[in-house]
Amino acid sequence: MGAAQRPAEPAGTEWPARLHVVTGKGGTGKTSVAAALALALATGGRRTLLVEVEGRQGIAQLFGTDPFPYAERHLTDAAGGGEVRALAVDAEEALLEYLDMFYKLAGAGRALRKLGAIDFATTIAPGLRDVLLTGKVKEATTRTQGQQRVYDAVVLDAPPTGRIARFLNVTAETARLARVGPIKTQSEGVAALLRSPMTAVHVVTLLEEMPVQETADAIADFATLGFPVGRIIVNATRPPAPVNAAITAAELTAGLLAAGLPADEATVSGLATEARDQSVRRDLEDSLRTELAELGLPLVELPLLPDGVDRAGLDLLAAALVRAA
Amino acid sequence: MNRARYARLVPSDDAAPPLDVDRILADPGVRIVVCCGAGGVGKTTTAAALALRAAEEHGRRTVVLTIDPAHRLAQSLGLTELDNTPRQVKGINVEASGGELHAMMLDMKRTFDDVVLQHTDPARAAEIFANPFYAAMSSTFAGTQEYMAMEKLGQLHARGEWDLIVVDTPPSRSALDFLDAPARLARFLDGRMLRLLLAPARTGGRSMFSFVTAGFGMFSKVVQKLLGAQLLSDLSGFVAALDSMFGGFRQRAEQTYRILQAQETAFLLVAAPEPDAVREAAYFAGRLRADRMPLAGLVLNRVHRPAAPELDPDESLAAADRLARLGGHDGTADVLRAHATLAHQAVREQRVAARFTAAFPTVPVASVTAQPADVHDIDGLRTIGSLAGQGDP
Numbered sequence: 001m002g003a004a005q006r007p008a009e010p011a012g013t014e015w016p017a018r019l020h021v022v023t024g025k026g027g028t029g030k031t032s033v034a035a036a037l038a039l040a041l042a043t044g045g046r047r048t049l050l051v052e053v054e055g056r057q058g059i060a061q062l063f064g065t066d067p068f069p070y071a072e073r074h075l076t077d078a079a080g081g082g083e084v085r086a087l088a089v090d091a092e093e094a095l096l097e098y099l100d101m102f103y104k105l106a107g108a109g110r111a112l113r114k115l116g117a118i119d120f121a122t123t124i125a126p127g128l129r130d131v132l133l134t135g136k137v138k139e140a141t142t143r144t145q146g147q148q149r150v151y152d153a154v155v156l157d158a159p160p161t162g163r164i165a166r167f168l169n170v171t172a173e174t175a176r177l178a179r180v181g182p183i184k185t186q187s188e189g190v191a192a193l194l195r196s197p198m199t200a201v202h203v204v205t206l207l208e209e210m211p212v213q214e215t216a217d218a219i220a221d222f223a224t225l226g227f228p229v230g231r232i233i234v235n236a237t238r239p240p241a242p243v244n245a246a247i248t249a250a251e252l253t254a255g256l257l258a259a260g261l262p263a264d265e266a267t268v269s270g271l272a273t274e275a276r277d278q279s280v281r282r283d284l285e286d287s288l289r290t291e292l293a294e295l296g297l298p299l300v301e302l303p304l305l306p307d308g309v310d311r312a313g314l315d316l317l318a319a320a321l322v323r324a325a
Numbered sequence: 326m327n328r329a330r331y332a333r334l335v336p337s338d339d340a341a342p343p344l345d346v347d348r349i350l351a352d353p354g355v356r357i358v359v360c361c362g363a364g365g366v367g368k369t370t371t372a373a374a375l376a377l378r379a380a381e382e383h384g385r386r387t388v389v390l391t392i393d394p395a396h397r398l399a400q401s402l403g404l405t406e407l408d409n410t411p412r413q414v415k416g417i418n419v420e421a422s423g424g425e426l427h428a429m430m431l432d433m434k435r436t437f438d439d440v441v442l443q444h445t446d447p448a449r450a451a452e453i454f455a456n457p458f459y460a461a462m463s464s465t466f467a468g469t470q471e472y473m474a475m476e477k478l479g480q481l482h483a484r485g486e487w488d489l490i491v492v493d494t495p496p497s498r499s500a501l502d503f504l505d506a507p508a509r510l511a512r513f514l515d516g517r518m519l520r521l522l523l524a525p526a527r528t529g530g531r532s533m534f535s536f537v538t539a540g541f542g543m544f545s546k547v548v549q550k551l552l553g554a555q556l557l558s559d560l561s562g563f564v565a566a567l568d569s570m571f572g573g574f575r576q577r578a579e580q581t582y583r584i585l586q587a588q589e590t591a592f593l594l595v596a597a598p599e600p601d602a603v604r605e606a607a608y609f610a611g612r613l614r615a616d617r618m619p620l621a622g623l624v625l626n627r628v629h630r631p632a633a634p635e636l637d638p639d640e641s642l643a644a645a646d647r648l649a650r651l652g653g654h655d656g657t658a659d660v661l662r663a664h665a666t667l668a669h670q671a672v673r674e675q676r677v678a679a680r681f682t683a684a685f686p687t688v689p690v691a692s693v694t695a696q697p698a699d700v701h702d703i704d705g706l707r708t709i710g711s712l713a714g715q716g717d718p
Contacts, residue, residue: 027365027602061604160364162393177457179555209699210395211365243663247656255657259644261636270633274667275660277632280697306673308600 015041015321017200017230019141019193020155023164023218024204025211029235031058032309033204033302034157035084036317038075042082043322046152049140050075053089053133054159060088062309070094072140079315085151087140094132098186128177131170131187138190141198161203161214165221168194168201200230205292207234207285212292219295231324232297234289236304245279247272300324341682344622344689346593347714350379350489355591357482357584360624361494362595363605367626369394370700370709371595371693372493373402373428377703378710380424381417385488388427390477392470392495397701402428409435411481417703427487429477436473437463440577458563470495472578479581591621594688596681598628598674607684622689624713625678629695631668636661638668 020037024030031052038050049072052059057067063075068086070093075086092113100106141154159167166173171191178184193199203218205211215232222229249268256263256271292299302320305313349355360372369391376389388411394404403414411427419425441459442450453459463469474495481490584590592613596606606623613620645661648654682690693712700709 025365026363027597027599029601173461177461177559209397209701213395238666241659241663241666243659244656247660251654251656252660255648255654255660256644258651258654259648259657259661261640261644261661267633267636270631271636271660271664273632274664277697278663278667284698306669308673308677 017198018153019199020153020230021158021199021201022155022204023158023161023201025214026160028204028206028211030204031062031157032314033233033235034155035059035062036314037321038084038155039078039314039318040321041153042078042084044080045082047083048153048155049151050084050086050155050157051089051137052157055090057088058157059086089133089136091129091132094136098132128174128183130167131174131183131190134170134190135186138193161218164218165225168227169225195226197228199228201227202230202233204233204235206236207288212288216295229297232292232295232299234292234299234301237301238304243275243278245276247275340679341690344691346691349591349621350375351383354589356489356589358489358491359494359590359592360492360595361592361609363602366595366597366602368595369493370398371624371626372491373398374706374709375713376491377417377426377706378714379489380419380426381422384422384424386425387489387491388481388487389491390481391428391430391493392474394430395701399430401702404428404430431474431477433470433473434463436477437469440476456563457559475581476577479577479584482584586617588619590619592618593621594623595626596623597626598677600677603677603681607681610685610688620688622691623681625690625692627695628674628692629667629670631664631671633664636664638665641665
């Protein structure tokens with residue numbers, strides 16, 4: 001689809017940002033949620049870019065494709081004629097591109113890479129790596145062609161909650177190291193974008209204690225550092241299934257017999273144990289939901305995909321995210 | 326009734342050889358247990374539970390090195406302050422066994438500071454601490470946490486005070502970073518860049534640009550353009566100040582790597598029965614094999630198992646529907662539906678776990694049944710430990 005035919009409105013007024021940063025504790029499914037959000041925001045003929053920055057090739061694994069090079073590639077179509085592209089940002093490649101774009105120094109960059117200078121520079125000053133990664137994200141977010149932005153939205157599968165504040169807070173890190181020069185200018189530009197209404201940082205969590213705690217911690221950090229928080233996305237939730245933990249053995253026995261099932265002691269006590277455990281889990285989930293609600297941010301719940309995250313599952317999550325708009 | 330068919334699908338661990346966690350924890354020849362795996366699979370909890378079991382059941386003087394424990398878990402281990410040194414855990418049942426449990430939480434920056442202090446004189450150390458590059462590297466160096474975890478392990482091992490050291494590993498971008506950290510550091514220290522940067526400092530600290538090779542001229546030109554000359558002189562100062570301790574760093578990194586390869590070490594992969602975590606575990610198993618690290622087995626955490634395994638899930642759903650039509654047995658119908666969900670989940674998890682075993686058929690596996698609530702006290706850790714050990718709480 002040509003750029004000129006795309007809808008002019010940003011996707012969904014309830015997802016107003018253009019750059020969506022998706023973080024969350026490891027194991028919460030933030031890559032799947034980021035992919036689903038990119039699909040959701042591309043619905044109806046829009047074009048989005050799904051970006052990863054940690055060199056894990058998580059997007060390729062999720063979609064079962066070959067590893068992505070450092071290039072924006074068609075990933076998949078979205079409902080209603082939209083398109084999702086994917087990009088795996090690599091700090092070295094970003095630096096080479098940067099040198100070439102601004103200084104016509106592509107040759108020098110390649111020579112530096114041979115020398116190990118880039119590995120060296122990004123090792124000794126990890127802040128520089130983050131500037132390069134976020135710089136590329138900013139470039140893609142703000143890139144225009146003709147009078148129109150190339151991407152209606154950019155979704156960043158960002159580092160996990162433990163590292164996200166530091167990753168986003170690039171200016172502080174580089175200001176300590178680079179006091180002048182274009183890297184400083186670049187990081188200031190990134191910092192401004194990340195703190196503007198164009199950006200929303202979403203936190204993915206599960207209804208488990210540690211992820212909820214990390215969600216609260218990260219949101220407190222974002223408030224301190226001035227990053228606009230979008231939503232808390234509660235992933236892998238189960239539909240409410242009322243189970244009476246206090247059900248007696250006699251009731252269970254009667255019920256099993258009425259249903260024509262075996263009602264031996266092992267089965268009855270086994271089912272009673274399951275009911276108790278289930279109810280403990282539900283109570284815990286309810287209290288965690290309350291904790292999340294008290295953070296005062298919009299919550300979106302996504303269903304557990306029992307068969308793992310495949311393409312159909314992603315579409316289901318995307319539809320749930322669109323509905324949340 | 327398809328009971329026989331269903332029973333075959335219920336998790337039984339038959340496919341993989343069983344992992345005898347107790348044998349490992351009791352073996353006096355095993356001095357280090359490393360728990361590794363993807364983030365969010367319960368690594369820290371597993372490490373703490375195994376350490377507790379080694380102390381309580383096997384009478385070993387044990388220390389557990391945790392990286393970033395949940396607040397309440399840390400509290401339950403008495404880790405109320407981060408002082409980077411092991412503290413004895415009180416209130417555990419070691420009267421009979423004579424074991425001890427000590428616990429500590431890694432303080433990355435402090436460990437790094439200690440290394441610097443140990444390898445250089447106070448004046449040099451002060452110079453290093455004041456350099457902005459040190460601040461960046463000691464708090465954010467990709468791999469610093471991993472390297473410092475290994476450094477701390479080396480220190481604990483060298484003290485020789487413990488029968489068994491149980492190590493939790495950092496929730497890395499890649500769970501392998503801690504293996505790579507020593508090599509990366511060595512590569513970094515051996516790097517041509519570093520030598521180029523050091524050369525002018527060694528020749529009397531004059532402007533480093535007087536030492537011009539083709540490559541370095543290019544480097545300095547680009548760096549100056551991008552970052553300004555101030556950064557280069559900070560960097561040069563940092564590298565020169567660190568120079569005195571490089572040998573020590575490198576030697577320790579290599580030493581720790583060799584300890585990890587030794588027979589006294591047992592690597593335990595920790596995974597949840599979910600596709601991502603199991604994929605990561607399989608990748609890690611391959612990597613450990615390639616690095617010739619002693620992989621003892623896989624601990625499959627949070628495995629769901631129905632307490633009424635004989636009851637077929639589809640049968641249960643059909644029965645629940647019958648009861649709904651019949652009326653009067655709503656409680657049982659709800660329980661049957663919940664059972665079906667749980668049993669289906671158990672079967673799915675078994676399939677996911679089978680992928681690991683298909684790839685690594687000789688790696689033993691122990692399953693730890695999911696607990697209804699999150700574990701954050703000694704009793705909970707004891708339960709996890711006994712599930713991992715004898716498989717019977």
